[in-house]
Amino acid sequence: MTSLPIPGRKQLGLVIDLDTCVGCHACAVACKEWNSGAISAPLTDHSPYGADPEGVWFNRVHAFEVGEGEEGRMAYFPKSCLHCAEPACVEVCPTGASYKRAEDGIVLVNPDTCIGCKLCSWACPYGAREFDEDDGVMKKCTLCVDRIYDEGLPEEERVPACVACCPSHARHFGDLGDPASEVSRLVAARGGFDLMPELGYAPVNKYLPPRAKRCSAAGSGSPQELAPVIDGANPLLRWIDRFLSR
Amino acid sequence: MHPALSVILFTVASGAGYGSLALFGLLVACGWVTRAHAPGLTVLALGLGLVTAGLLSSTFHLGHPERAWRALSQWRSSWLSREGVAATASYVPALLFALSLALDGGASTTLFALATLVMALITVGCTAMIYRSLKPVHQWHNGFVLPVYLAFSAATGALWVNAALLFRGADARAAAVAGLLTLPILAALKLGYWRFIDTTASPSTAGSATGLGPLGRVRLFEAPHSGSNYLLREMGFIVARKHALKLRRIVLAIGLAAPFALSGLTLATGAAAPALALLAALLATFGALVERWLFFAEAKHSVTLYYGAERA
Numbered sequence: 001m002t003s004l005p006i007p008g009r010k011q012l013g014l015v016i017d018l019d020t021c022v023g024c025h026a027c028a029v030a031c032k033e034w035n036s037g038a039i040s041a042p043l044t045d046h047s048p049y050g051a052d053p054e055g056v057w058f059n060r061v062h063a064f065e066v067g068e069g070e071e072g073r074m075a076y077f078p079k080s081c082l083h084c085a086e087p088a089c090v091e092v093c094p095t096g097a098s099y100k101r102a103e104d105g106i107v108l109v110n111p112d113t114c115i116g117c118k119l120c121s122w123a124c125p126y127g128a129r130e131f132d133e134d135d136g137v138m139k140k141c142t143l144c145v146d147r148i149y150d151e152g153l154p155e156e157e158r159v160p161a162c163v164a165c166c167p168s169h170a171r172h173f174g175d176l177g178d179p180a181s182e183v184s185r186l187v188a189a190r191g192g193f194d195l196m197p198e199l200g201y202a203p204v205n206k207y208l209p210p211r212a213k214r215c216s217a218a219g220s221g222s223p224q225e226l227a228p229v230i231d232g233a234n235p236l237l238r239w240i241d242r243f244l245s246r
Numbered sequence: 247m248h249p250a251l252s253v254i255l256f257t258v259a260s261g262a263g264y265g266s267l268a269l270f271g272l273l274v275a276c277g278w279v280t281r282a283h284a285p286g287l288t289v290l291a292l293g294l295g296l297v298t299a300g301l302l303s304s305t306f307h308l309g310h311p312e313r314a315w316r317a318l319s320q321w322r323s324s325w326l327s328r329e330g331v332a333a334t335a336s337y338v339p340a341l342l343f344a345l346s347l348a349l350d351g352g353a354s355t356t357l358f359a360l361a362t363l364v365m366a367l368i369t370v371g372c373t374a375m376i377y378r379s380l381k382p383v384h385q386w387h388n389g390f391v392l393p394v395y396l397a398f399s400a401a402t403g404a405l406w407v408n409a410a411l412l413f414r415g416a417d418a419r420a421a422a423v424a425g426l427l428t429l430p431i432l433a434a435l436k437l438g439y440w441r442f443i444d445t446t447a448s449p450s451t452a453g454s455a456t457g458l459g460p461l462g463r464v465r466l467f468e469a470p471h472s473g474s475n476y477l478l479r480e481m482g483f484i485v486a487r488k489h490a491l492k493l494r495r496i497v498l499a500i501g502l503a504a505p506f507a508l509s510g511l512t513l514a515t516g517a518a519a520p521a522l523a524l525l526a527a528l529l530a531t532f533g534a535l536v537e538r539w540l541f542f543a544e545a546k547h548s549v550t551l552y553y554g555a556e557r558a
Contacts, residue, residue, distance in 0.1 A: 003323045018458070028470070052473045060470035062552055064452075067462025074467060075458055079552060088381065094317035094327035113316055116309015118480065119326055122247070125382035125450070127477045127549030136309025193457045196548065198449045199381050207457050 004090060005102035011177030012104045012143055013083050013204035014163065015186055019211045021170035023063055023076030027162035031059040031080070031141070034161035038146045040111070044134040056130045058141040059162055066210075075210060078171070080162070081128035081141035082195065082203030083107050089120035089129060098138070105177065105204055106145055111137045125199050148173070176204050247383065248483045249542035256304035257373060258402075258534045260333070261395065263296030264366035265403020266410075267340055269424055271363035273407070274347075274355065278420035281351030285414035290344045292410050293403070294337070301333060325379055329372035336365035370399045377541075384448035384558055385545040390439035397435050398534055401428040405505055405530050408512060409523035418512070418523070425509040425526070433502045436537070440494060448548060448558040455551035466554040477549050485543035493540050501533010 035058055036043050045055030059080040066075050083100075087107050090098045097114035100107045109120075109129075114137040121129040121138060129140045144160035147153065157164060163171040174183030183206075186192070192206035232238065270289045273279040280286070305311040318334065320327040339361035346355040374395035377386040404425035411418035452466075453459020508526035512519040546558045 003320075025470075054471070054473045054475050056476070057471075062456075062466065062470045063468035064456055064458060064464050065467045066456075066458045066464050071462055073461070075456070075461075075464075077456055077458075077552075079470075088379075091323040092326060092376075092379070094320050094324045094330060095313070096316070096320050113313065114310070115313040115316055117307065117317070117326065118309075119324075119376070121476075121480065122380055122547070123382065125548040126455075127481065127547075127552060130476045131309065131480070133309075133476075138309075195457055196450050196454050198454060199548070201381075209457065210461065 004087070004100055007085060008102050008105060009177050010104045010175050011083075011085065011204045012106055012148070012174070013176045013183075013206070014080070014143075014160070015172040015174070015176075015183045015192060015206050015208060016078055017170040017172070017190075017208040018075050018077065019170075019208060020168045021061075021076040021078060022168045023061055023074075024167065025061050026165050026167060027078055027171060028057060028059045028061050030161040030165035032057055034144060034147065035142070038142070038144070040109075040139050040142060042132075042135075043139065044132050046133070056132050056139050058128075058130070058139070073210060073213075078162075079126065079128070080205075081107060081143075082126060082201070082205040083141075083143060085202035085204060086200060088123040088201065092119045092123040094119070106143045107140070108142055108145065109138050109140055111135065111139075114138055125196050125201065126203075143173075176206065247542045247545040247547060248480050249539045250307055252303050252306040254535060254538045254542070256300045256307070257395075258300070258531065258538050259296045259303065260300030260373065261370055261399040261534065262402040262406055262531060263293045263298075263300060264336070264370045265399035265401070266293035266296065266406045267336070267403070268363045268366035268370075269400060269403045269421065270407050271343065271359040271361075271366070273420050273424070274343075274359040275363065279411065279418070280416050281347060281355060282416065283347045283351065285411050285416035286347040286351075287344055288414050289407050289410045290340060290347070292406060294340055294344075296406070297333070297336075325372055325375040329369060329376060332365065332369040332372050336362070336369050339365050366399075367396070370396055382450075382548040382558075383545045384446070385443045385541075388439075388442060390435060390442055394432070394435050394439055397428060397432040398537070401425060401432045401502075401505075402527070402530050402534055404428055405509065405523070405527040408509060409520065409527045412512065412520040412523045418519075422509050422512050422523070426506060429502050429506045429509070429530075433498060436497065436502075443544060448546075450548045450551060450558055452551045452556045455548065465556065466552075469553060478553065481547035481549050482553060483543060485540070490540060490544055493536055497533050497537045497540070500529055501537060502530070505530040505533070 043056040047053050062077040064075045066073055090100050095113050097110045098120050116136040129138050132139050148158050159173045163173045172183050175181045187206045190208040192208050194203050305314050317330045321331045339358050343358035343362045346358050374392040378391040381387050408418045408421035452464040456464055458464050505526040508522045512523045548558045
C-alpha cells in the first residue's frame with residue numbers, strides 16, 4: 001500500500017558529517033559492492049570497461065566549493081536515500097511497489113510489483129532513486145536492510161556498508177526517532193540539518209555542518225610569501241651560490 | 247526533464263480523445279448537435295480510438311508493461327493510479343453512450359452523454375495532477391498546469407469533433423464555436439504559464455539542497471561520476487532558451503492561431519469546410535505535441551542542484 005503507514009517510533013537513518021568527510025568515495029564503493037550481491041542485486045552496469053561506463057549506484061559523493069576567498073572551503077557531500085518521513089516517492093507509486101516500513105521507517109521497492117513507470121524518481125527531490133534499465137525496475141538505497149538485522153553477522157557489522165567502511169567516521173547509523181539515541185544527540189549537539197526543508201519531505205537522514213574554522217588562512221602564522229634562501233649578505237653562502245649556479 | 251516520446255504521445259492523444267468525448271457529451275446533452283447515430287458513432291469511435299492509442303503508447307514508457315494492471319490499485323494516494331482507474335472506468339459510460347445513440351438517442355443518451363463528459367474531465371484532470379503534484383519540479387508544481395491540460399483537451403477535442411461531424415455531413419456549428427471559445431482561453435493560459443516560469447524559480451537552491459548555503463555561495467567543484475547516469479539523462483535535460491522561444495511561437499501560431507482562423511472559416515464555407523476543419527484539428531494536435539515536448543524540456547528538476555545548477 002502506498003498510503004503512508006502511521007509513523008512508528010523507530011526511524012532508522014544516517015547522520016553524515018560534512019566536517020569530517022574527506023570525499024574518498026569509500027562509502028559509495030562499499031555500497032555498490034554490498035548491494036551488487038544483496039536484495040536489490042544486480043546493480044546493473046553498462047559498458048563498465050568501455051569509454052563511457054555507467055550504472056546504478058545508491059550512494060554518490062559530490063564535491064562543492066562553498067564561500068569565496070579566505071572564507072572559501074571544500075565540502076564533500078555524500079548523497080543517498082534520506083528515508084523521508086513524508087516520502088512522496090511512496091505516495092505517487094501506482095502499484096504499491098514502493099513502500100515505507102511502519103516498523104523502522106525504511107523506504108523500499110518491491111522489484112516483483114514495480115512496473116518501471118519512473119514516477120517515484122520524478123517525485124524524489126534528491127535524486128535518490130535510479131532506474132535499472134536491464135531489470136526494468138526502480139532501485140534505491142535499502143539502508144542495508146539485509147545487513148542491519150542479520151544476526152549471523154558480528155554485532156559491530158550490523159550497520160549499513162557505507163557506515164562500516166567510512167575511514168573518517170563521517171557516517172553514523174541509528175534510530176533518529178529516539179531523541180535519546182546516540183545519533184539524535186549528535187544531531188542536537190552539532191546542529192544537524194535537513195536537505196531542502198522547504199519542500200516538506202521531512203528527511204530522516206541528517207547532515208552535520210562543517211565546523212567553524214579555528215583560524216583563517218591569513219592568520220595561521222605562515223609567511224605571506226617565501227623569502228629567498230640566499231640573502232646576499234653572507235660571503236660563504238654567496239660563494240656556494242655562485243659555485244652551484246655554474 | 248527528458249521529453250519521452252511515449253508520454254508526449256499519450257498525453258496529447260488521450261487529451262484530444264477525452265476532449266472529443268467530453269465536448270460531444272456536452273453538445274448532445276444540451277441538444278446542440280444531432281442525435282443521428284452515424285455522425286455520433288463516428289465522433290465516439292474517433293474519441294475512443296485516440297484515448298486507446300494514447301493509453302497503449304503510455305505503456306511503452308514502462309519497464310514492465312505486462313504489469314500495467316497493477317497500476318489500478320493505489321488510487322488512495324497516487325494520481326497516476328487514479329488516472330488509470332478513471333481512464334478504465336470512462337470506457338463504460340462512453341460505450342453505453344455509443345450504444346444508446348445506436349439504439350434510439352432517447353433520454354438514456356442524455357444521461358450517458360453527461361456521464362461521459364464527467365468521466366473524461368476527471369481523467370484529464372488526473373493526468374494533469376500527476377505533474378501538478380510533483381514538488382521537485384517548479385515548472386509543473388503550479389496552478390497553471392491543471393487548467394492548461396483541461397483547456398488543451400477541450401480545444402483539440404472540439405476541433406476533432408468539428409472535423410468528424412463535418413465529414414459525416416452533420417451540422418457542426420456548435421463544435422466550431424466551442425473551438426473558437428476554447429482556443430483563446432488556452433492561449434491566455436499558456437501565455438500566463440510561460441510568464442510564470444520565466445519570472446519565478448523554485449524555492450530550492452544549491453544552498454538549500456546541500457544545506458551549506460549559510461556558509462556562502464555553493465557551486466559544484468566535482469561531479470560524483472565522470473560519465474552520465476539515469477538521473478542526468480532523465481532529469482538533467484536542458485533545452486536552449488532561444489529554441490524554447492521559437493517553439494513557443496510555433497505553438498501559438500501553428501497550434502492555436504491557425505486552427506482558430508480555420509475553424510472560423512468552417513462556419514462560413516460550404517464544401518471546403520470538412521477539409522479546413524481536418525487541417526485545423528491536425529495543426530492544433532501538432533501544436534499540442536510541440537507544447538507537451540516543451541512542457542517537459544523546460545521543466546527543471548531539483549536534482550540538477552546537485553549537478554551544478556544554482557537554481558531550479
